[in-house]
Amino acid sequence: MRRNRLVTAMVAATPAVTLAAIGLAPAHDEPLLQTFPLTAPGGVRLVAAADGHRVELPERDTARFSLVGVTWDDPAAAAAGTIQVRTRAAGTHDWTPWRVLETDAPDESGGAEGARVRGASDPLWVGPSDGVQARVVGGDGELPAGLRVDLINPDSPERPRTRMAPAALQRPGRAGAAPLPVRPVPRMLTRSAWGADERIVTGPPGYTGATEVFFVHHTATGNDYSCRSSASIVRGIQAYQVRSKGWNDVGYNFLVDRCGTIFEGRRGGVDRNVLGAHTLGFNTNASSVAVIGDYRSAPVPAAARLSVAQLAAYKLGGAGRAPAGRVVLASGGGPRFAAGRRVLLNRISGHRDAGLTECPGDTFYAQLAVIRRVAGAAPAGLRLRRISGARLWSGRYWTRGPLVPLWDLTTPTRMIDRFDIYVDGRLVLSRANWTRLGRLRLRPGPHTVAVRAVHLSRRTATTTVPVVADVTPPDFTALPRAALTAGTVGSTAPVRLSWAATDPAGLHLVEVTGASRAVLAGAVRSLGGPVPVGRPSTWTVAATDHAGNRRAASFTRTPRILQETAATRTGSWRARPGVGHLGGAAARATSTRSALSWTFTGRSAALVVGRTATSGRIRIYVDGAFQGYADTRATSPLYRRVVWTRAWADAGRHTVRIQPEGTAGRSGVIVDGLAYLS
CATH class of the missing domain: 2.60.120.260 (Galactose-binding domain-like)
Known part of the structure; x- marks a missing residue:
């Protein structure tokens, strides 16, 4: 974020201006939003510091809050200087060190939210607090009019995470005669699940064209939070962007916490092209995600990176755009690119690629190349583990017709759209991304069966096997017979059975039942053993080919x-x-x-x-x-x-x-x- 230095410091010294508490029943009837005007008459008192470089006022008590930011009247104005705050933890009454509020100028909504929009810093998550102090430190410059401190209390602290649920479903499609499964929506907390306050969203959602670019942000709200409090942070961000900044709703299309949990952002439908307020000049034909935290120097958790890659693949792939590709877009106007300026952007870009900002932080920005590779990768490690109902022999699978291919791959399921099964180049079955098998029935004859994995990015990988459907049982070229053989004669006589069989699918096994019992390899052609003298003995010899076809022959002999x-x-x-x-x-x-x-x-x-x-x-x-x-x-x-x-x-x-x-x-x-x- 850009900053100028002002030799100014200030803290709120007037009573808080409280808006009605709206949302998820705040604890102890505390307000959702408290505001402290800093530049109104009598609202701030400037005192020269002894060293001549800073002016500051003492801290003040407040109602409970968890998120703090500073806003001002003109969204196009720059907040000169460095805005700093310190807060007092509720319960322990310990004061934090001074912390910097990140600022973007001008407002990133690009005017899409209406005339009531205010300029603002990024909010800072501080956890349950009941005291605040603020100051602006720096060199020369004027403070924007209407400067105030905004405190947000989204709900009671450490509220347990709500259950996970898919946010929306797309209608299933068809490819020829085969119905396609519903395109999987990334698993996320819906707005109702994380407790979005729909009453403060007064305008209908806007929609734009197909997603051409996916912007990655960080919220700059700090990293001192547990994932159990993530839903509270998202509620706080919504309240800050609506109540403090004057937007219609949360600006991001999605949010992700450090544990990889995805939150539905701006209202309008996860599977639709909702117009957000996130990247000035490039909100049209774009989607966005904000990862909760400050990643200027902190490492980005792997779980968060994977969720970002999944969302990018989902939105870009759904529009038929390659996540690893690039696109030329015309700017809608902003401090970095004038209106109409054509800009070459990666399909997955950082906020800083389109604006004058540090967002999403140096550490996160350095990871975008990895995220592009993951989001745009073809499915990896696809292989057929086995084919139930078929046997592999002489380089081909043999079946009587019904078969169930079972496959796996190394790409995480969340990055897969679906699996398509083709027979002789024709799509016959399509399965959801969590499925690893499909049931087929082939007509007699040779075939090629292919399993194609479709990535969320729409890239594919295919594994193919030859399969022969065969319904003809083996042929006995020499019927089973019995003959006396070497051995000892007494109450039993030594007998050897013999036979000869053939089959195009090869003999898998031969089973002998009756007076003798054995399961033999298909290549075996005889079986010996004693049988009782003077009593009839019956044998059944059954030959089974690799497709599972079976032919049996029975006979009876009596040793005398x-x-x-x-x-x-x-x-x-x-x-x-x-x-x-x-x-x-x-x-x-x-x-x-x-x-x-x-x-x-x-x-x-x-x-x-x-x-x-x-x-x-x-x-x-x-x-x-x-x-x-x-x-x-x-x-x-x-x-x-x-x-x-x-x-x-x-x-x-x-x-x-x-x-x-x-x-x-x-x-x-x-x-x-x-x-x-x-």
């Missing part, structure tokens, strides 16, 4: 045993008793002219023998055709072991005949019988 006693014998066979053999005995032969044969109807057969270190080989014939040899030797005795198997695609009548080979040094063989599947 033909012992050696049931065989047709040739040559010399001797009984070999033993509890380890089937039925307690087996048959042993050494001559190559000895033979056993079994005839049965079935799909699979297995030769069951006893094995020893001296057992020889057996020649095997099926339906008269030589099949080869089975070696029955083992390092230690084994009983009821399968040493040879054969399977057929269909059930049929077959004859299996065996005879010892007469192996040198181990010519004997021990045979338990033949197992088969019917």
